[in-house]
Amino acid sequence: MCHLEELDMSFNVMRLMPDDFGSLIKLMKLNLSHNELLNFPQDKVDVLASLLELDVSHNHIDVMPLGFPYLYRLKSLNASSNDLKSLPGDFDKLKAAVYLNFSDNIIESLPESICKLPAIRELDVSNNKIVLGLPKAWENLRARCDVKQMDQSSHKKREPQARPVKEDPKSSPKSAKKKGSMKGQKKSQIANSVSQGT
Numbered sequence: 001m002c003h004l005e006e007l008d009m010s011f012n013v014m015r016l017m018p019d020d021f022g023s024l025i026k027l028m029k030l031n032l033s034h035n036e037l038l039n040f041p042q043d044k045v046d047v048l049a050s051l052l053e054l055d056v057s058h059n060h061i062d063v064m065p066l067g068f069p070y071l072y073r074l075k076s077l078n079a080s081s082n083d084l085k086s087l088p089g090d091f092d093k094l095k096a097a098v099y100l101n102f103s104d105n106i107i108e109s110l111p112e113s114i115c116k117l118p119a120i121r122e123l124d125v126s127n128n129k130i131v132l133g134l135p136k137a138w139e140n141l142r143a144r145c146d147v148k149q150m151d152q153s154s155h156k157k158r159e160p161q162a163r164p165v166k167e168d169p170k171s172s173p174k175s176a177k178k179k180g181s182m183k184g185q186k187k188s189q190i191a192n193s194v195s196q197g198t
Contacts, residue, residue: 004024008031016039029052075119098119126152128156
């Protein structure tokens with residue numbers, strides 16, 4: 001597995017991804033499109049640092065991990081038809097990005113950094129909710145690459161998805177058990193002190 005360069009897991013019913021891709025340090029092409037995914041892997045995104053092409057289109061992803069822009073080698077990203085509302089602020093770190101597709105999401109605004117992508121040749125942000133203005137350098141970006149931005153609507157919505165909630169350590173069964181045992185100890189201590197006093 002550690003020498004795997006291409007992985008196609010499209011058209012399945014996956015809802016969750018492993019947080020850590022382990023030893024797939026040579027993976028260059030990853031296709032996760034047409035699933036039921038709710039998020040990107042949230043932990044150790046740098047494991048995917050060898051990626052050149054990533055397709056996560058037609059899922060229910062609503063947030064991109066903060067470390068995503070550090071995929072320096074990524075050339076092609078298709079994240080269309082998801083539930084994305086925004087993009088990371090430091091998007092210009094994707095130095096090798098040539099093709100980016102964020103069409104058919106519910107993005108309301110774009111970071112200024114998206115206009116600073118040095119290698120970008122095609123950017124699709126059509127069919128979103130970008131109605132309150134564009135980055136200041138947007139026209140400069142349009143002058144040097146193919147930009148698609150039609151069909152913006154402030155009324156666009158997505159059906160809410162039931163998303164997993166991270167367990168609060170304070171409310172976990174272990175902590176509850178620990179609290180219960182501590183209460184039991186306190187009760188026994190009080191009972192002993194009362195019996196000694198009598």
